[in-house]
Amino acid sequence: MTAASPSKERTELSDDQVEKIGHATAHLHKLLKELGHTRNLEKSASTMPDARDRLSFIDKSMHEASEKTISAVEASIPLTGHTRTACSDLSMRLANTRFNEHGGLVEETISKLGEIAASEEAIRHNLMQIMEAQEFRDVAGQMVNKIVIAAAEIEVILLDILKEYAPNAKDSLISSEGLTAGPGLKTADSVNGQDEVDDLLASLGF
Amino acid sequence: MADPNMKFLVVDDFSTMRRIVRNLLKELGFTNVEEAEDGVDALTKLRAGNFQFVVSDWNMPNMTGIELLRNIRADAALKHLPVLMVTAEAKRENIIEAAQAGASGYVVKPFTAATLDEKLQKIFQTMNK
Numbered sequence: 599m600t601a602a603s604p605s606k607e608r609t610e611l612s613d614d615q616v617e618k619i620g621h622a623t624a625h626l627h628k629l630l631k632e633l634g635h636t637r638n639l640e641k642s643a644s645t646m647p648d649a650r651d652r653l654s655f656i657d658k659s660m661h662e663a664s665e666k667t668i669s670a671v672e673a674s675i676p677l678t679g680h681t682r683t684a685c686s687d688l689s690m691r692l693a694n695t696r697f698n699e700h701g702g703l704v705e706e707t708i709s710k711l712g713e714i715a716a717s718e719e720a721i722r723h724n725l726m727q728i729m730e731a732q733e734f735r736d737v738a739g740q741m742v743n744k745i746v747i748a749a750a751e752i753e754v755i756l757l758d759i760l761k762e763y764a765p766n767a768k769d770s771l772i773s774s775e776g777l778t779a780g781p782g783l784k785t786a787d788s789v790n791g792q793d794e795v796d797d798l799l800a801s802l803g804f
Numbered sequence: 805m806a807d808p809n810m811k812f813l814v815v816d817d818f819s820t821m822r823r824i825v826r827n828l829l830k831e832l833g834f835t836n837v838e839e840a841e842d843g844v845d846a847l848t849k850l851r852a853g854n855f856q857f858v859v860s861d862w863n864m865p866n867m868t869g870i871e872l873l874r875n876i877r878a879d880a881a882l883k884h885l886p887v888l889m890v891t892a893e894a895k896r897e898n899i900i901e902a903a904q905a906g907a908s909g910y911v912v913k914p915f916t917a918a919t920l921d922e923k924l925q926k927i928f929q930t931m932n933k
Contacts, residue, residue, distance in 0.1 A: 661820065664820050665820060665823075668820065668823055668824065668827070671827075672827065726828075726831060726917055729824060729827055729828070730824065730828070730914070730915075730916050730917065732820060732824055733821065733824060733913055733914045733915070734914070735818070735820045735821075736816075736818050736820065736821045736892065736913060737892050737913060737914070739818070740863070740892065787895050787896050787897065788894040788895050788896070789894050789895075789896060789899065789912070790894075791912065792911065792912055792915065792919055795894075795899055795910050795911070795912050798896060798899055798900070799899065799903055799910060802900065802903055804903045
């Protein structure tokens with residue numbers, strides 16, 4: 599190695615490993631081209647503008663869809679409430695009125711009003727689930743950002759290694775932290791779901 | 805039963821998330837809800853006004869949720885506030901760190917209104933003791 603190379607102590611990579619890194623870099627380059635890159639890999643390593651734009655577009659689309667969904671849910675929930683109130687109000691008034699004719703129809707109406715109210719309750723419950731599901735935006739958005747950052751980092755690292763023909767760069771290869779950290783992807787030290795959070799806290803006496 | 809007028813501060817850098825938490829709280833009967841977009845914003849709002857409950861994300865710019873929690877616990881006027889962490893950080897070290905810093909509860913995303921309700925009730929019980 600020349601004096602310009604990093605001072606970290608390095609171990610030898612086998613020809614096989616060098617070849618694998620070469621293939622990985624070529625593959626990455628191909629992928630980036632498929633994403634719309636026309637510039638060479640070295641330039642894209644510092645900018646990756648198109649891939650970023652596309653990911654930003656995905657992020658923006660998700661955001662708009664979620665916001666639209668939540669607005670529709672927010673507008674709908676009070677409607678289900680009004681319908682339920684109207685149903686029970688009408689049922690009560692019908693039940694307290696004496697009808698000389700059409701007694702059967704009145705009874706049927708009261709019964710149907712009850713069914714409508716029950717349906718409205720189910721709809722309200724489903725609307726809340728639609729609202730809760732929009733949480734995906736938070737975690738998915740953070741993951742998209744991490745992918746952009748990780749892709750750029752990996753690219754730089756691979757390029758550096760290739761430039762040096764990677765004689766002995768084992769210790770600096772792709773940081774797994776950049777790839778796996780964050781929500782959604784569990785590391786070995788992550789809990790799975792709320793029950794495990796509760797268990798962990800309970801075991802600590804909280 | 806908790807006071808339905810209890811004033812909540814929902815802290816999250818993601819506006820969609822604040823909206824969801826606000827709606828879930830509304831579903832649980834709490835309509836007095838304000839929002840802050842990070843820890844710094846939250847501390848300013850908490851110091852200005854009369855909040856009774858904090859629901860905070862962890863990962864935020866300027867000041868994270870755990871830093872906010874430490875600031876709240878270190879502030880004589882705020883330290884008694886219940887703070888529920890609602891976060892995607894699912895690492896054990898995060899959960900332990902939050903508990904040791906004085907978090908009143910910890911909810912991992914994704915969560916439901918039922919989970920939020922359960923944790924709030926648990927905190928209310930502790931508060932009333």
